[in-house]
Amino acid sequence: MTDRVEIEAPLDSAYQGVIRLIVGGIAEQAAFGFEAMDDLQLAIERLLAETGGDGRVQISFEVDDGHVRTRIGPLREQRLADALQQSDGETGTLSLRRILSTVVDSYGVEEAEDGQIVIRMEKLGTPLS
Amino acid sequence: MTVEGRAARAAQQAEDRELMRRYHELGDTSAREKLIARHLPLVRSLARRYAGRGEQLEDIEQVGAIGLIKAIDRFDLEREVSIATYATPNVVGEIKRHFRDKGWAIRVPRSLQELNAKMSGAIDELTAQLGHSPSVAEIAKSLGTTNEEVLEAMEVGTAYTALSLDAGPGGDDDGGEPMDTIGTEDAEFDRSEDRATLGPALDHLPEREREILRMRFEEGLPQTQIAERVGLSQMHVSRLIRRSLAAMRAELE
Numbered sequence: 001m002t003d004r005v006e007i008e009a010p011l012d013s014a015y016q017g018v019i020r021l022i023v024g025g026i027a028e029q030a031a032f033g034f035e036a037m038d039d040l041q042l043a044i045e046r047l048l049a050e051t052g053g054d055g056r057v058q059i060s061f062e063v064d065d066g067h068v069r070t071r072i073g074p075l076r077e078q079r080l081a082d083a084l085q086q087s088d089g090e091t092g093t094l095s096l097r098r099i100l101s102t103v104v105d106s107y108g109v110e111e112a113e114d115g116q117i118v119i120r121m122e123k124l125g126t127p128l129s
Numbered sequence: 130m131t132v133e134g135r136a137a138r139a140a141q142q143a144e145d146r147e148l149m150r151r152y153h154e155l156g157d158t159s160a161r162e163k164l165i166a167r168h169l170p171l172v173r174s175l176a177r178r179y180a181g182r183g184e185q186l187e188d189i190e191q192v193g194a195i196g197l198i199k200a201i202d203r204f205d206l207e208r209e210v211s212i213a214t215y216a217t218p219n220v221v222g223e224i225k226r227h228f229r230d231k232g233w234a235i236r237v238p239r240s241l242q243e244l245n246a247k248m249s250g251a252i253d254e255l256t257a258q259l260g261h262s263p264s265v266a267e268i269a270k271s272l273g274t275t276n277e278e279v280l281e282a283m284e285v286g287t288a289y290t291a292l293s294l295d296a297g298p299g300g301d302d303d304g305g306e307p308m309d310t311i312g313t314e315d316a317e318f319d320r321s322e323d324r325a326t327l328g329p330a331l332d333h334l335p336e337r338e339r340e341i342l343r344m345r346f347e348e349g350l351p352q353t354q355i356a357e358r359v360g361l362s363q364m365h366v367s368r369l370i371r372r373s374l375a376a377m378r379a380e381l382e
Contacts, residue, residue, distance in 0.1 A: 028280065033263055035352050050378075099374065
């Protein structure tokens with residue numbers, strides 16, 4: 001059965017630790033291993049870091065055994081969309097896109113109202129058996 | 130100081146200024162690298178003052194090195210001060226700010242800090258023993274504690290500061306503002322133009338951190354394999370990745 005969890009938090013960096021803790025708890029509920037949990041935390045952390053730290057953010061999670069779907073937003077489109085749509089570039093460079101491609105299994109952007117966007121990500125936990 | 134000592138110091142300062150001139154006026158990044166290398170002993174010396182406060186010395190040195198880089202990048206050639214004199218408050222300011230920003234983590238109960246210290250070894254042992262990255266429940270069981278305490282203890286070890294490289298020249302305590310992929314992507318991501326990547330900021334990281342990022346995001350290696358290659362615990366690798374990415378992002382702001 002899918003469990004749904006929603007939080008709303010300030011984007012201020014002072015809340016990064018709180019959000020990490022919650023994401024860790026979500027990943028634990030999905031029976032993720034340490035590394036998959038760490039990946040999900042990193043993905044959300046890097047996305048939020050691109051928002052500039054002003055305002056608030058809504059994050060929702062759909063939690064299944066070994067599977068977490070995350071939606072983040074609505075967020076101001078331009079700032080984050082720019083960061084997400086960087087090309088991978090040449091070897092030796094690192095874009096947010098590459099980071100997400102590495103740490104989550106899939107991700108995408110949905111358009112929301114007022115030109116804002118919602119980021120969605122899916123992360124599968126490493127099988128524990 | 131002896132006459133010879135003063136002469137050697139004056140010669141070193143003259144070399145520093147020449148390197149600084151090459152960097153700022155000619156854009157010679159190799160001169161910048163040399164300046165960083167020449168002054169890392171200063172960073173290590175300053176970092177040692179802050180050892181024993183719950184942070185590993187090498188992590189403090191890394192933070193201090195960011196302060197040094199800020200000082201080098203912001204140095205005004207018109208200033209009649211030595212680079213060491215100019216850099217010291219930047220380095221100290223960066224380290225103090227790091228500890229201040231970690232205040233939440235440092236105030237957590239000692240029992241959680243001790244649990245964090247044990248956890249690093251436990252994760253590596255369980256990974257080897259179980260053949261997979263252990264869950265929070267498995268870590269908790271092996272350490273005789275609860276899932277919640279494990280999560281809290283992880284946070285103790287992962288708190289970090291986003292290292293900004295925008296500190297003003299004063300650099301005082303409060304003045305420092307500071308592969309192949311496995312995923313699939315939506316077509317939505319291809320709509321807009323590219324923008325600068327974090328790439329240039331990679332250059333400011335220590336070699337070890339650059340190599341860890343390369344292994345993780347270019348080779349796509351999992352943390353466990355990276356940890357084996359570089360001889361660190363998985364948790365330490367995780368923390369270095371997180372801290373490096375935050376530092377790189379801050380530099381672009």
